[in-house]
Amino acid sequence: MIFIQPKDTDAAYHFAAEEFCMSSMGQTQDIFMLWQTDRCAMLGSNQIAQDEIDFDLAKQHNVQIVRRSSGGGTIYTDKGTLLCTRITPFSSGDDAKEIGRTQLAEPIIMALQKMGIHAEIKGRNDMLLEGKKISGLAQRLGKNCLCSHCSLLFDTDLSVLESILTVDESKLKNKGIASVRSRVTNILNHLSEKYDTQTFKALFKEALSEILPFELYSFSQEELASIEKIREEKFANPLWTYRTNHNFTHHSEKRLPLGKVEVYYEVKDSTISSCSIRGDFLSIKPIDELEKHLADTAFDKEALMTRLNEIDLLPYLGGIGAEEFLSILFS
Incomplete structure (x- = not known):
């Protein structure tokens, strides 16, 4: 070493x-x-x-x-x-x-x-x-x-x-x-x-x-x-x-046991066109990779769950699972 x-x-x-x-x-x-x-x-x-x-x-x-x-x-x-x-x-x-x-x-x-x-x-x-x-x-x-x-x-x-x-x-x-x-x-x-x-x-x-x-x-x-x-x-x-979020149409937030998560997102024609995920959760990979993965997904709990299950969320959300993440959007 x-x-x-x-x-x-x-x-x-x-x-x-x-x-x-x-x-x-x-x-x-x-x-x-x-x-x-x-x-x-x-x-x-x-x-x-x-x-x-x-x-x-x-x-x-x-x-x-x-x-x-x-x-x-x-x-x-x-x-x-x-x-x-x-x-x-x-x-x-x-x-x-x-x-x-x-x-x-x-x-x-x-x-x-x-x-x-x-x-x-x-x-x-x-x-x-x-x-x-x-x-x-x-x-x-x-x-x-x-x-x-x-x-x-x-x-x-x-x-x-x-x-x-x-x-x-x-x-x-x-x-x-x-x-x-x-x-x-x-x-x-x-x-x-x-x-x-x-x-x-x-x-x-x-x-x-x-x-x-x-x-x-x-x-x-x-x-x-x-x-x-x-x-x-x-x-x-x-x-x-000092990077800031663009103007999004929606904002949801929740403090979970593994950290606070805020989701800013734009919904057009019942679809998430873009989003920004912020908070003090312990990510180890760039969160913009997850943000891009969620873009162009129907704003529907089942559709988003399917999308989230396609990737390993652990490095992005520090142990926060798909169910917990969706509870922020659909609380």
């Missing part, structure tokens, strides 16, 4: 680096990246930016806004946060969720335990410490490789997190919690011996190396140029970050 620790703190750069690694090395090479960002709000690939972030407060706090390619919800990171990426070869039939757990979440938990930090894996994608969230995992599927990544809240400014993120009240209610702030915690708050983020990073890297032996790797100038091209064209491009 190769270990990459970029010094850049621009989140758009890191997502570009992930995409570069997936396209050029991920099919045959096991890769681990450890990185940090400046103040940043990271949108899930299927979310609507203005529904998730208070733009005015984000600007006041000098928070960068980026959109990642993985599903899930919006997170906040800063220099008190560590971020981990694991890119592994992936074959048809592999279990992405299991790979994310065994190849990323479990080694992180083991490393933290070596440091005397007794965290645990809980729920669909969370890591908890004394019952509160310190990390959430998201994934995306590339050509013959899988990218799993997560954040680790060490000394993150939780007041900024709470201030700029607009959290769906139904999500909090379903989890039985009063606010996003009450749900998360910093690892630093649970240490008997306090130290700064850079010390934590060094100790974590050392503990991780005992679990996942690795070789250090640095990008060449040519590779850095390729990464910068991806950054400029995609992750630093406002058209990607």
Whole structure:
């Protein structure tokens, strides 16, 4: 396994680096990246930016806004946060969720335990410490490789997190919690011996190396140029970050156990001519593939069920099945 620790703190750069690694090395090479960002709000690939972030407060706090390619919800990171990426070869039939757990979440938990930090894996994608969230995992599927990544809240400014993120009240209610702030915690708050983020990073890297032996790797100038091209064209491009829905004639939404799903769709002559599927569900493949699959289907429950059963929904909707999906449209 190769270990990459970029010094850049621009989140758009890191997502570009992930995409570069997936396209050029991920099919045959096991890769681990450890990185940090400046103040940043990271949108899930299927979310609507203005529904998730208070733009005015984000600007006041000098928070960068980026959109990642993985599903899930919006997170906040800063220099008190560590971020981990694991890119592994992936074959048809592999279990992405299991790979994310065994190849990323479990080694992180083991490393933290070596440091005397007794965290645990809980729920669909969370890591908890004394019952509160310190990390959430998201994934995306590339050509013959899988990218799993997560954040680790060490000394993150939780007041900024709470201030700029607009959290769906139904999500909090379903989890039985009063606010996003009450749900998360910093690892630093649970240490008997306090130290700064850079010390934590060094100790974590050392503990991780005992679990996942690795070789250090640095990008060449040519590779850095390729990464910068991806950054400029995609992750630093406002058209990607702030993409909005077209004007659709219909809108349905529902919070399901595996995430919130919103469906915007145009119906012409009793047929879905186009649609846009948004939410914080944990997709690992681009949702536009499913949107295109549903286009030109009769707006009829039976017809749509037949259409949905033609493909594997798991990588698109993160475990939400056809019946659940149709319950949004025909509730």
